[in-house]
Amino acid sequence: MEMPLLVALREDGSVDPALDPALGREDLLFLFRKMLLLRALDDKAVILQRAGRIGFYVPSSGQEAAEIGSGFALKDGDWLFPSYRDQGAALVRGYPLSSIVGQLFGNASDAIKGHQMPNHWCDRSINLVSVSSPVATQLPQAVGAGYAAKLRGDNIAVIAYFGDGGTSTGDFHAAMNFAGVYGTPTVFFCSNNQYAISLPVARQTASGSIATKAAAYGFEGVRVDGNDLLAVYGVTRGALEKARAGGGPTLIEALTYRMGPHSTSDDPTRYRPEEERADWAKRDPVRRFAEHLLRAGVVDGKTAETLAEEAREEVARVVKECEGAPPVSRESLVEDVYAETPWHLAEQRKLLSRGGG
Amino acid sequence: MATMTLIQAIHDALSGEMERNPGVVLLGEDIGRNGGVFRATEGLWERFGPERVIDTPLAESGIVGMAIGMALYGLRPIAEIQFADFIYPAFEQIVSELAKFRYRSAGQFPAPVVIRAPSGGGIKGGLYHSQSPEAYFIHTAGLKVVMPSTPADGKGLLTSAMRGPDPVIFLEPKALYRTAKGEVPEGEYTVPLGKARIVREGSDVSLITYGAMVPVAEEASGEGEKDGVSVEIIDLRTLWPLDVGAVDRSVQKTGRAIVLHEAPRTCGFGAELSATIHERSFLHLKAPVTRVTGFDTPFPYALEKAYMPDARRVLDAIRQTVHY
Numbered sequence: 146m147e148m149p150l151l152v153a154l155r156e157d158g159s160v161d162p163a164l165d166p167a168l169g170r171e172d173l174l175f176l177f178r179k180m181l182l183l184r185a186l187d188d189k190a191v192i193l194q195r196a197g198r199i200g201f202y203v204p205s206s207g208q209e210a211a212e213i214g215s216g217f218a219l220k221d222g223d224w225l226f227p228s229y230r231d232q233g234a235a236l237v238r239g240y241p242l243s244s245i246v247g248q249l250f251g252n253a254s255d256a257i258k259g260h261q262m263p264n265h266w267c268d269r270s271i272n273l274v275s276v277s278s279p280v281a282t283q284l285p286q287a288v289g290a291g292y293a294a295k296l297r298g299d300n301i302a303v304i305a306y307f308g309d310g311g312t313s314t315g316d317f318h319a320a321m322n323f324a325g326v327y328g329t330p331t332v333f334f335c336s337n338n339q340y341a342i343s344l345p346v347a348r349q350t351a352s353g354s355i356a357t358k359a360a361a362y363g364f365e366g367v368r369v370d371g372n373d374l375l376a377v378y379g380v381t382r383g384a385l386e387k388a389r390a391g392g393g394p395t396l397i398e399a400l401t402y403r404m405g406p407h408s409t410s411d412d413p414t415r416y417r418p419e420e421e422r423a424d425w426a427k428r429d430p431v432r433r434f435a436e437h438l439l440r441a442g443v444v445d446g447k448t449a450e451t452l453a454e455e456a457r458e459e460v461a462r463v464v465k466e467c468e469g470a471p472p473v474s475r476e477s478l479v480e481d482v483y484a485e486t487p488w489h490l491a492e493q494r495k496l497l498s499r500g501g502g
Numbered sequence: 503m504a505t506m507t508l509i510q511a512i513h514d515a516l517s518g519e520m521e522r523n524p525g526v527v528l529l530g531e532d533i534g535r536n537g538g539v540f541r542a543t544e545g546l547w548e549r550f551g552p553e554r555v556i557d558t559p560l561a562e563s564g565i566v567g568m569a570i571g572m573a574l575y576g577l578r579p580i581a582e583i584q585f586a587d588f589i590y591p592a593f594e595q596i597v598s599e600l601a602k603f604r605y606r607s608a609g610q611f612p613a614p615v616v617i618r619a620p621s622g623g624g625i626k627g628g629l630y631h632s633q634s635p636e637a638y639f640i641h642t643a644g645l646k647v648v649m650p651s652t653p654a655d656g657k658g659l660l661t662s663a664m665r666g667p668d669p670v671i672f673l674e675p676k677a678l679y680r681t682a683k684g685e686v687p688e689g690e691y692t693v694p695l696g697k698a699r700i701v702r703e704g705s706d707v708s709l710i711t712y713g714a715m716v717p718v719a720e721e722a723s724g725e726g727e728k729d730g731v732s733v734e735i736i737d738l739r740t741l742w743p744l745d746v747g748a749v750d751r752s753v754q755k756t757g758r759a760i761v762l763h764e765a766p767r768t769c770g771f772g773a774e775l776s777a778t779i780h781e782r783s784f785l786h787l788k789a790p791v792t793r794v795t796g797f798d799t800p801f802p803y804a805l806e807k808a809y810m811p812d813a814r815r816v817l818d819a820i821r822q823t824v825h826y
Contacts, residue, residue: 323558
């Protein structure tokens with residue numbers, strides 16, 4: 146089933162007034178900086194991985210508008226259940242770059258003590274839930290958190306991020322179904338980036354669009370241009386407001402493109418044509434947003450380049466800080482398994498301190 | 503003290519904790535209006551409302567996933583899986599999510615969910631209403647695994663589980679739901695997790711067991727008594743983390759050990775118990791540790807009684823161990 150695609154940013158950089166969220170100059174600049182920072186982080190992290198300085202990385206180049214635009218729509222008190230590609234949403238929610246980078250290094254600068262591989266961070270202080278590798282497991286959890294908020298009478302919304310691949314899982318179905326039945330304040334944000342590792346979305350689902358699946362669960366599905374920050378922001382803000390007001394869940398499909406590999410372990414030339422990537426590069430969300438800012442007079446060409454350089458410098462500085470931190474303590478291996486260390490882990494810790502590893 | 507069955511004691515623990523803590527919510531299939539297929543939640547839907555006694559769609563992964571989200575948010579969710587045999591759709595949520603949330607967030611996001619599941623055979627339930635899946639969960643770091651055998655422990659252990667900081671797989675021996683009767687303290691009552699119970703003291707052999715095998719052990723040890731064999735029975739109550747001190751003390755006193763469970767033998771919890779006893783008490787042992795278990799087959803229907811360890815098989819093991 147075809148669904149209309151909501152677009153605010155036109156090709157010439159102007160904005161459709163019907164979908165213009167009317168953001169102020171300060172907000173536009175803030176968002177542009179976050180996009181640049183996210184792109185700069187991607188560029189640097191891939192180099193770090195290639196040089197063997199970090200073990201792994203999940204890039205999100207091409208998806209900056211979907212990430213930054215949706216994350217910016219959240220309010221304090223809202224909860225965010227991310228997947229491993231959602232560092233952009235985390236960043237715009239206030240998760241510091243230094244925390245993202247510290248987690249990549251998995252040393253003493255990592256708040257989770259190197260317990261997880263890169264791109265698997267969290268921050269309790271801003272309700273940014275811990276990332277896991279299994280796909281879509283966070284979706285029923287987001288429904289549960291939303292149910293809990295509703296039960297407590299908290300006026301908040303919960304957003305859950307996932308990709309097109311995630312929509313094939315049982316947990317997607319369970320979560321959508323539960324959310325529909327209970328009317329939880331959940332926003333399902335699907336970054337349809339066209340590929341789940343190698344599988345194109347046309348082989349992931351025959352339903353024509355992902356947004357249309359919402360109808361089967363009894364709530365609204367929306368399809369938005371995921372490379373259009375203004376449209377993504379407006380649509381997500383609307384869905385979150387509806388959720389907070391008791392209007393129940395929404396499924397948002399943000400149509401975007403993963404310009405890089407699935408992860409640093411992936412080689413996309415094996416499964417997709419370069420022409421396709423080049424075609425999507427013309428719709429690069431960072432450049433599109435920059436063109437809008439230029440047209441709107443928010444920045445000039447020189448400022449835009451200065452901001453990009455500042456982003457690269459910030460990433461370089463943070464990488465330097467984090468990389469120099471000492472390794473995590475060996476004893477931390479057995480910490481955080483249970484609230485208190487049980488006898489068997491205390492015994493195993495003794496084996497550890499005798500050497501090895 | 504009131505005399506209760508195990509299922510009544512479970513109900514008493516749930517209703518008492520719901521009364522005391524508004525953050526406790528129950529969720530599962532048919533637990534609301536219907537009161538649960540075993541009636542563990544009877545009347546709670548009427549008493550506490552459908553928002554706290556939540557009938558869910560038929561999806562175990564959704565139930566456990568939702569419970570995790572509730573726990574992250576700060577509630578105390580108690581999920582019921584209608585039969586332990588149906589827990590596998592939730593296996594990923596339990597193993598990859600629930601068990602690992604504390605570790606993967608370095609303590610920022612603990613997820614203290616209790617999952618109750620009727621477990622074990624003895625009700626002519628065949629392959630899919632009889633399984634004992636405890637070993638999967640004991641093998642998974644981050645979970646506590648509990649199984650009561652008496653009504654008092656059912657109440658006390660479940661109350662502790664609902665108050666504790668860690669996720670708990672709470673397996674209820676369904677064969678004992680209505681056959682186990684006993685005195686249960688009224689009002690608030692807890693039994694600490696991680697502490698075994700000595701069911702009866704003895705000097706010749708330690709019989710280490712849990713759940714529905716406790717009454718089987720009692721019957722067998724009574725028979726053993728007639729042979730002049732003094733059997734000490736340990737009901738582990740919390741399977742993991744194991745009360746290793748209780749096992750050490752008993753085995754080092756008697757010099758012999760039998761582990762008894764109805765789950766299949768290979769890689770069953772008995773294997774871990776046997777290895778642990780050999781490692782820690784080898785020089786005290788007068789005989790190898792013997793396992794009495796279910797068979798390495800799917801749980802049978804017609805031959806249920808042949809499959810489940812009974813007093814006869816336990817008694818044979820007692821005799822072989824004592825006369826090794």
